[in-house]
Amino acid sequence: DEDPQSLQFTSENTKGPIKKTLKKIEERHASHELDKQTVVDHNSIRSFDIGKDKLSSVSKQERDKLESAWKEYLSSLNPETKKKDSFYSIKDVVKKNGSGIGSTGLKRYYILIEGQEGEVHHDDIILEAKEARSPIPAYFFPYDEQFWEDNKHQGRRVAHTQHAMHHQADPYLGYFRMDGHDFYVRERSPFSKDLREKNLDDYKKFTQTIKTMAQISAKIHARADADIENGIMDYHSEKAILKAIGSDQKLFRHQLGLWSRYYKETVENDFELFKEWLIEQDYFKS
Structure with a gap:
């Protein structure tokens, strides 16, 4: 509900790994x-x-x-x-x-x-x-x-x-x-920095990060039509997203959970097949 042009995420209003990363960037x-x-x-x-x-x-x-x-x-x-x-x-x-x-x-x-x-x-x-x-x-x-x-x-x-x-x-x-x-x-911005995997080492830090990243994603989608009169976009992106989700948000979350687990299993299976292929090609010996 906040103005996407003025809403900012800083080391003052974030928590966990994102706060730590932003502090590191401020020192650069x-x-x-x-x-x-x-x-x-x-x-x-x-x-x-x-x-x-x-x-x-x-x-x-x-x-x-x-x-x-x-x-x-x-x-x-x-x-x-x-x-x-x-x-x-x-x-x-x-x-x-x-x-x-x-x-x-x-x-x-x-x-x-x-x-x-x-x-x-x-x-x-x-x-x-x-x-x-x-x-x-x-x-x-x-x-x-x-x-x-x-x-x-x-x-x-x-x-x-x-x-x-x-x-x-x-x-x-x-x-x-x-x-x-x-x-x-x-x-190549000097103020660009990745989150470190080692900082996502427990459930609380992980959920803090997911929540903030979701808010940032929502902000930039809302921002995408903030200057709609300039012709960059001719529709409101967040309204299009909500329309695609539909009225049953609980069902959408369930569907997203099922898809995520399926995707995870597919990635793991693909990786095992890739390792088998490497062994067949004698890659490790060469």
Whole structure:
């Protein structure tokens, strides 16, 4: 019932693992990501620290393709927050390997851009370009021609969604296409941090976390139509969600519980089959 634009979750009004994570973030400096991912040589030139945090170099051909696609990225930026083109000049590019769960196998790049000129490298900014594909659930819903027509560019779809759900969207949020693959771009924020599994070690902490995450999810869905007059979305998302749930919320919770247990069993069975396949392939011996 609260205004989704003013409702915030901070270390003051949260509990348990989320409170602990937010406190850690508050201690960080704006240069955290730069210090973690880059080095400065004796000529005061900053570049990515190859080999660190699963970073690897790109070929000249790949770099050239990215430079060409960068024009589309610049044209996709929000004109109200966009700076002059030189601000986004590419200084270095690397591949990011072996991270993510749902994004396993997708292309991902870290891109170091110039930023504000004249401030001796502390202005450098790290962007992440991540390949975007059609959302898997879309294949399991009834076919909607309008959805596929509106979302021919999957990078645009992701950027469009994030603009809708964030009160203050990332000013670097944009998209481009390269080699037939769609990408969306965002800043590698120094104030991003995962919850640690070791902090979810008892039932109370786990339920505290689930409750807060559910409230955050509700906030961003409510936020998604807060500026409905601007045309980002033309319907109220929370009303659409409630309509899909139906009038019997108890039955919905029961259905969700059944689905969750089935999903858990499927994942465990898939993992056992995967291990059997590895043994058959003599993977462990090689």
